[in-house]
Amino acid sequence: MPERRRVLVVVGPTAGHVYPALALAEAWHALDPATDVRFAGALDGPATRLLGARGFRLDPVSGSQLVNVGVAGKLAAVPRVVAGMAQARRLLRAHGSRLVIGLGGYASGAVLLAGRALGARVTIHEANVVPGVANRLLAPVAHRVYLGFAATAPAFSARKRVLTGHPVRADIAALAGERRAAPDRERPARVLVLSSTRGEAFLAARVPALLRDLERRGLVVEALHQTGEVAPGDVAHAYRRHGVKATVAPYLDEIASAYRWADLVIARSGAGTIAEAAAAGVPSLLVPLGDASGDHQAANAAVVAGAGAGLAVRETEWRDEALAARVVALLDGPAWRTASAAARALAMPDAAARIVADCERLMAGRW
Template identity: 30%
Template sequence: MKIVVSGGGTGGHIYPALALIRTIKEKHPETSFLYIGTEKGLESKLVTRENIPFQAIDITGFKRAVSVENVKTVLRFLKGVRECKKMLRTFNPDAVIGTGGYVCGPVVYAAAKLGIPTVVHEQNSVPGLTNKFLSKYVDKVAVCFEEAASFFPKEKVVLTGNPRASEVVNATPSGVIEGFGLSAAKKTVLIFGGSRGARPINEAVVKAIPLLAKRDYQVLYITGEIHFDKVQQDIKAAGAPGNVAVAPFIHNMPQALVESDLVVSRAGATTLAELTALGIPSILIPSPYVTNNHQEKNARSLTEHGAAVKISEQDLSAETLIEQLDGILMKEEELQKMKKAAVGLGIKDASDRLHQLMMKLANSRS
């Protein structure tokens, strides 16, 4: 069996794709994969690290305002469709899945036009432009939030959840925290701003360093590669306390998560799938720069159940961050209450659900 996977731009689109690939490989070792992405996207690094065959196309996303650049995007899309048709004819897949990001547009559209069974996987509660467009052409739309179903043709929607949840649920402690010079005996906060980092979170954390230095808990902060040097310099200037460790990126995120007592992050769908799979309380800072403010709606699925608290970006400061950290980590009853609420919110068999959907479609072609 042969399957083409496409998804790019951010880890939120790529990690579910990789989790699905691992599940299918485990159950069907003979399956061949081709991943189509962009060279500029994070997928070019993450996918090749997994030794998955990778091919790139040149494509950009649409600007929401009227722009000459959108005309160029249409031309790139049409060129991308032609290139993808050639790749698909050569590889001859049994099914194609897009997990989000504008790169999926020409890949999945080309596959649908060639009569290859197609799926798009929507991780968020509010879908992006690419998946809305592709939903008209694909065979099935896999969703993670029931709220997303209303945006797609009813007969195509299947609730699968996020494959990343199935993958992280089996994670076990492996000394990741100690590897960064922190103590396994202390309560640990893992802070990250997504695969590319987030400047407002960086600024709040740096300003909070003098206060964090006085706390009994410790912090592992993942800055994002483009912010790392600046944050590291700022933290050194603030005294570089021993209970705060920083890193630009972490590849073994499931192990870091399972060793953490609390997470501070954006409200990306894949992150929330990981948190609920592991039952980890969180402080969520939704990004206001995403399509239709979908992170705000994603966060609501946790905050309404008591599994998380929210700080809006405009209210984020060193003081508000410390207030929330103290309110959870220094009150054991609150911490345990949030852990209990987080457990069970995710769909833990998401990989199996999506795998079964892909197999059904692929077998329909043979």
């Protein structure tokens, strides 16, 4: 009888790290419901809440930022990293994990290095076009490097890299098989606005006025706005002040339904949002975070815009009237259909299954 599969997934501090981890757990359980998937990471983000809501727990592993900090910061980080490696070794031994998958975050290094020292297979997933510092440093010890974007390939060894796409949950992946209808003037254009983990003061402040300008150009719109940490009452008031119909909530539980409803997504250009919108076939207006490490969100957005799947605009380049003209043109029927098809062409909705299948090959006879 084959050994039970035991997999440890290391997550980072944002929802963008947790959702692909949940997608991988779904894919493992679809292959074998008895698979024991555990999660590890630092406790300083929403991971504990998001995993707990789905019946999982987060095992704590200490970590600390080693880049973009001064000498004092690096020295202060050393004991936390050492403690994290000790925690990781205890966790790996207790769980019996033979496979470790790193999805980013400060704890990844400690867990992957501990896993390698204990003889486990270790893999990483690079979600962004511009690789993160941690993944660049960990790539030499990883057995596989899974890529979310084809454009990332030159950064990693051809022997280790595998293009898989970015894992999305099954309900979102299922959208890739659904037919979409282009917006028309018989109903309002539907705009989905998504916040990142830390909230979106910029989008909350600027999108209501942008949608007002769409209506001034004769395009009736309605919005569904997820505010994150920004007070939803303030955002709802802004929409009312500009005369735009909007539903505002701090969090959207049925995100697949929201993508199905939307004609346009306005969001930051995190890899997860891009992968989800692509699977849904929804064109996007992407606004990269200006302080994202390595300006990686701008590179992500450039791939989408370059493929014709949406628009990209930096915060410093946002001009309501000029941008409104571009959005109205995008939401025109033929242009929208072209952008929707381009988004679908970027999609790899089976990314989680691809990663699991490759891990099975990597783990042959090793469980």
